[in-house]
Amino acid sequence: MTLLRGFLYADLIEAENLPDCDTAFFNIDPKDLSDPFAQIKLGTSIICKTDFVNNDANPKWQESYRIPVCHVADKLQVQVLDKDHVSAELLGEVTIRVEDLLDGETLEGWYPLTGCEGRINLKLNYVPKEAIEATFEVPDCYFELREGCKVTPYQDAHCPPLPIFESIPTASGETYDAPCAWTDLYKALNNAQRLIYVTGWSVYTETILVRGGDDCDHEGKGETVGELLKRKASEGVRVLIMVWNEKMSNGVTQGFMGTHDEETRSYFEGSDVEVAVVPRVRLLGGLTSFFQNQFAQTCYTHHQKTVILDVPPLEGEELPRLQAFVGGLDITNGRYDTPEHELFRTLQNLHQGDFYNGVTTTTNEEGPREPWHDIHCRLDGPIVLDVLTNFTERWGQQVLDRHSRLLSISNEEFLLDAPAVCDEGSLWNAQLFRSITSDSALFDFDKVSTIPKRKGKYVDDSIHRAYIHNIRRADSFLYIENQYFLGSAYSWNDEQGTKAHHLIPQEIAQRIVEKINAGQHFTAYIVVPMFPEGDPVSGPVQEILHWQHRTMEMMYRDIARAIEANELDTHPRDYLSFFCLGKGECPDEIPEDLPAPQPGTPASVLREQARLMIYVHSKMMIVDDDYILIGSANINQRSMGGTRDSEVAVGCFQPLHMREVCGEPRGAVHEFRMSLWAEHLNGVEEVHHNPGTIECMRAVNVAADDNWSAYAGTEPCKVDGHLMRYPVEVCQDGSVIALIGCENFPDTKAPVLGAPNYLPDKLTT
Numbered sequence: 113m114t115l116l117r118g119f120l121y122a123d124l125i126e127a128e129n130l131p132d133c134d135t136a137f138f139n140i141d142p143k144d145l146s147d148p149f150a151q152i153k154l155g156t157s158i159i160c161k162t163d164f165v166n167n168d169a170n171p172k173w174q175e176s177y178r179i180p181v182c183h184v185a186d187k188l189q190v191q192v193l194d195k196d197h198v199s200a201e202l203l204g205e206v207t208i209r210v211e212d213l214l215d216g217e218t219l220e221g222w223y224p225l226t227g228c229e230g231r232i233n234l235k236l237n238y239v240p241k242e243a244i245e246a247t248f249e250v251p252d253c254y255f256e257l258r259e260g261c262k263v264t265p266y267q268d269a270h271c272p273p274l275p276i277f278e279s280i281p282t283a284s285g286e287t288y289d290a291p292c293a294w295t296d297l298y299k300a301l302n303n304a305q306r307l308i309y310v311t312g313w314s315v316y317t318e319t320i321l322v323r324g325g326d327d328c329d330h331e332g333k334g335e336t337v338g339e340l341l342k343r344k345a346s347e348g349v350r351v352l353i354m355v356w357n358e359k360m361s362n363g364v365t366q367g368f369m370g371t372h373d374e375e376t377r378s379y380f381e382g383s384d385v386e387v388a389v390v391p392r393v394r395l396l397g398g399l400t401s402f403f404q405n406q407f408a409q410t411c412y413t414h415h416q417k418t419v420i421l422d423v424p425p426l427e428g429e430e431l432p433r434l435q436a437f438v439g440g441l442d443i444t445n446g447r448y449d450t451p452e453h454e455l456f457r458t459l460q461n462l463h464q465g466d467f468y469n470g471v472t473t474t475t476n477e478e479g480p481r482e483p484w485h486d487i488h489c490r491l492d493g494p495i496v497l498d499v500l501t502n503f504t505e506r507w508g509q510q511v512l513d514r515h516s517r518l519l520s521i522s523n524e525e526f527l528l529d530a531p532a533v534c535d536e537g538s539l540w541n542a543q544l545f546r547s548i549t550s551d552s553a554l555f556d557f558d559k560v561s562t563i564p565k566r567k568g569k570y571v572d573d574s575i576h577r578a579y580i581h582n583i584r585r586a587d588s589f590l591y592i593e594n595q596y597f598l599g600s601a602y603s604w605n606d607e608q609g610t611k612a613h614h615l616i617p618q619e620i621a622q623r624i625v626e627k628i629n630a631g632q633h634f635t636a637y638i639v640v641p642m643f644p645e646g647d648p649v650s651g652p653v654q655e656i657l658h659w660q661h662r663t664m665e666m667m668y669r670d671i672a673r674a675i676e677a678n679e680l681d682t683h684p685r686d687y688l689s690f691f692c693l694g695k696g697e698c699p700d701e702i703p704e705d706l707p708a709p710q711p712g713t714p715a716s717v718l719r720e721q722a723r724l725m726i727y728v729h730s731k732m733m734i735v736d737d738d739y740i741l742i743g744s745a746n747i748n749q750r751s752m753g754g755t756r757d758s759e760v761a762v763g764c765f766q767p768l769h770m771r772e773v774c775g776e777p778r779g780a781v782h783e784f785r786m787s788l789w790a791e792h793l794n795g796v797e798e799v800h801h802n803p804g805t806i807e808c809m810r811a812v813n814v815a816a817d818d819n820w821s822a823y824a825g826t827e828p829c830k831v832d833g834h835l836m837r838y839p840v841e842v843c844q845d846g847s848v849i850a851l852i853g854c855e856n857f858p859d860t861k862a863p864v865l866g867a868p869n870y871l872p873d874k875l876t877t
Contacts, residue, residue: 113184114184114186114210114211114214115622116181116182116183116184116213116240117584117619117622118241119179119180119244120152120154120159120178120239121176121239122177122234122236122237123175123176123177124160124175124177124190124234125235126174126232127170127171127192127232127233129169129170129229130169130171130192130225130228131203131228132169145167145168147165147166147167147195148165148169148192148193148203149161149165149192150190150191150193150232152179152190152191153189154185155183155185155602156602156608157613158613159181159183160177160566161566162567162568164195175565177566178564180577180580182580182600182619183603185210186210187207187210188207188213189205189208190208190223191204192232203225203228203230204225204226204228206223206226206232213236214240216243218235219234219236221234244584248765248770250543250581250582253578254559254562254563254572255498255543255544255574256543257541257543258495258498258541258542259494259531259767260493260531260539261492261493261495261531261532261539262492262533262540263490263491263540263740264296265487265489265742265780266292266293266488266490268451269292269293269484270292270294270448270449270450271290271293272450273290274452276790276795277289279795280790283779288786293488293490294321294322295321295322295332296490297321297419297443298332300421300423301340303423305349305424306350306422306519306525307350307351307519308344308350308352308420309352309421309500309503310353310355310419310443311354311417311418311760312356312417312443312444313371313414313415313416313417313442313444313744314355314356314370314443316372316443316444316445317338317376318445318465318466319337319443319444319466321335321340322334341380342384346384350517351385352386352388352517352518353376353380354390354414354510355371355376355390356390356392357373357391372444372445374389388510388511388514390506390510392413392551392757392758393552412750413758414506415745415759416502416760417443417488418436418437418502418503419437420436420496420499420503421434429527431526431527433527434496434500435491435496436496436499437488437490438742438744438760439486439488439742440486440730440744441486445466446466446468446484447484448463448466448484449485453483453485453695453726453834454695455481455702455722455723456479456703457701457702458481459477460705463481468481469481469482470482470645470646471647471724471727472724473713473715474714475715478708478709478715479706479719480718480722482724482727483693483726484726485593485693485726485727485729486729487593487730487732487742493532493542494528494530495762497528499762500521502544502546502548504518505553505554506552509550509551509553536768537766537768537779538780539766540764541765541766542764545575545577545578545741545743545762545763546572546575547573547574547751547753547756547757547758548571548758549571549572549754551569555572566754566755573753573754575752575759575760576753576754578763579616579733579741579747580616582735583620584619585735586736587771587804588634588635588736588771589637589735589737590620590623590635590637590733590734591636591734592636592734593639593730594639594731594746595641595644595728596640596746597660597663597690598617598747599612599613599616600612600613600614600615600666603618604663605662605665607868611749611874612749613749614747614748614749616747616752617747618666618667620667620688621671624636624674625671625673628671628678628687629677631678633804633805633806634804635686635806635809637803637812639691639692640660641725641727641728642692642838643725643857643862644656647862651871653866654863654866655868655871655876656866657863657865658865658867659866659873661840661848661865664842664848665848668684668688668842669845669847670846671687672684675844684842684846685842686806689809690837691816691837691838692725692728692839693725693728693792694726694819694820694831695725695726695831695834696828696830697722697828698722698829698830699719701722702722714859721828723828723831723858726834731743731744731746734784736804737779737781738766738777738779741761742762745760749877750877766779766780776801786801792835793812793835794832799811815833815835816833816837819836819837820839824854848865849865
């Protein structure tokens with residue numbers, strides 16, 4: 113068995129003389145031939161699959177693939193199957209030894225198929241990781257790296273000055289000044305003169321961006337997003353909004369997801385704001401494809417969250433610029449929060465009229481609200497053109513009847529390619545990535561060669577490749593915050609056929625193993641929610657937790673084996689640790705005038721315990737404190753596959769603050785990571801400056817273990833930090849079991865390790 117870690121380039125061109133399975137087995141019509149397609153299996157994992165060709169014993173697929181691989185296998189199989197009638201049936205296959213791929217030679221030509229008289233024309237070339245340049249730019253992407261940009265990362269929707277930030281050292285020597293996402297967004301929207309383009313999973317018109325508080329005196333206090341956008345449109349600004357059409361929301365019912373899509377459409381009817389409510393469709397034909405499309409519209413989403421607008425001319429300039437906001441924050445209810453993540457104290461002020469709790473049954477009067485942690489960013493400079501391109505390509509494909517409503521954007525009217533305005537040391541380079549298909553975006557024909565084809569459609573899966581590329585080149589540590597963490601099912605101990613085959617968890621494990629074998633230390637810190645949104649005992653949530661457990665045990669298994677093989681006196685958690693966030697308060701901090709909940713209800717239990725998890729909705733990775741990836745994509749197959757949910761992300765770094773330039777990166781990425789840790793750990797210490805060390809990982813684990821013990825205790829108490837160990841026990845051999853006494857999440861009957869529920873795994877992966 114050999115580890116293939118790199119890229120496999122494959123051309124599945126055509127086949128000849130395939131058997132006529134339809135006539136042979138069904139004898140329905142003498143003209144009814146096999147409907148063949150080809151696929152490649154590496155070990156037990158299917159890594160690519162062509163479209164099928166109807167009624168053809170000599171099919172021509174002409175499909176090319178660029179497949180990231182991180183698989184242990186002894187053989188590769190190229191299979192030709194018949195799709196017809198009941199299920200796919202194997203017509204013939206070619207088996208190639210993995211060792212024959214390792215010498216770098218291209219295998220190409222006609223190969224006979226075992227099991228039949230046919231043959232297949234193919235081309236295979238394996239490029240190992242070591243042969244791929246470890247650049248900051250991800251190669252072969254639809255969008256190239258842009259220089260001369262400015263990136264402003266945000267934590268949470270609002271971030272007032274807090275004492276915890278005073279411990280963060282900055283390059284200027286001044287106290288770290290955390291920017292405020294929704295205040296900045298309001299200012300930008302309010303100042304726009306020409307255009308405002310919005311994409312969202314949800315855009316709720318009643319959302320208030322600027323709220324009260326001693327730290328906020330902006331004039332936009334209290335104005336809703338709906339009022340703001342109507343006002344701007346009435347002033348002549350072209351306001352276009354594109355939101356996902358939740359199929360189960362139809363104006364009569366609100367649907368399962370609470371996206372407010374029909375409410376948003378209705379609110380803006382008769383105004384100058386133009387709303388497109390677009391489903392996630394699959395443009396295929398045939399009866400089977402009809403049912404596939406119904407499944408896609410119901411279960412897959414347009415998940416991107418972007419705003420593009422114009423910025424008035426700066427001093428000394430004549431033309432306006434463009435600006436964009438990208439990340440995980442939806443402009444909808446429940447997202448407004450601060451690093452303090454209050455449970456009860458803001459119910460009657462900051463969260464009045466914006467109560468949200470998606471994990472338990474309670475009310476605005478009783479509380480608690482669900483705390484919400486998220487990551488977003490603002491972009492200036494040439495990178496904004498690519499965010500604009502994503503919007504126009506989606507609008508051009510999905511809003512065909514209103515294509516003319518897009519404004520013509522030219523260098524005569526805007527400063528499009530000009531570098532962002534800031535000092536040289538603060539400039540960023542940035543690159544845009546997506547998960548999206550040609551069903552949902554009208555791709556540029558001149559760029560489409562960078563996008564592989566799958567089953568007859570173009571698929572931009574560059575977010576997945578951006579994660580892989582940057583994990584492989586990481587030198588010291590990874591810090592990840594994500595709403596989900598599951599994948600690499602082909603390497604699990606069991607259930608390897610689960611449809612969650614993206615590489616990210618396995619790549620992280622392999623990077624750690626690679627460093628252990630080289631005698632170096634490498635760490636990965638992964639922050640996820642305590643459990644996914646919803647009732648934690650429900651089937652979907654329990655199944656997602658089950659897939660997450662499978663993922664964890666696979667990663668720890670590989671790390672434990674490397675520790676043993678190298679005879680080290682270390683533990684798997686010295687290299688990889690999972691965390692969650694929670695808020696524990698003192699009961700006497702709860703406002704006395706809140707009405708008492710009914711005894712025995714979930715609300716009464718939470719009032720008594722004064723605790724709740726902080727929901728991690730972030731989609732972010734920091735590499736070595738000099739590179740950051742921010743977007744809308746979760747670490748699951750839905751977001752990374754490219755063919756399910758539509759996503760967008762941006763990878764950014766400061767050229768003068770790379771580790772190759774300055775040794776220890778201490779630029780804006782480092783400061784932002786430290787500000788997140790200050791939020792989670794109630795301040796930062798000297799040891800936190802170098803997360804790649806075993807000392808830092810152990811210090812963070814000690815703090816997180818203590819926080820969990822306080823949070824999960826029988827007596828309610830104030831927990832100073834939010835970062836807690838994920839409630840599992842990792843054994844020396846890498847096995848992952850529930851913590852003794854914490855088999856269920858606090859205040860629930862939901863098992864921490866989850867359970868399979870045999871739902872369609874395309875739903876829960």
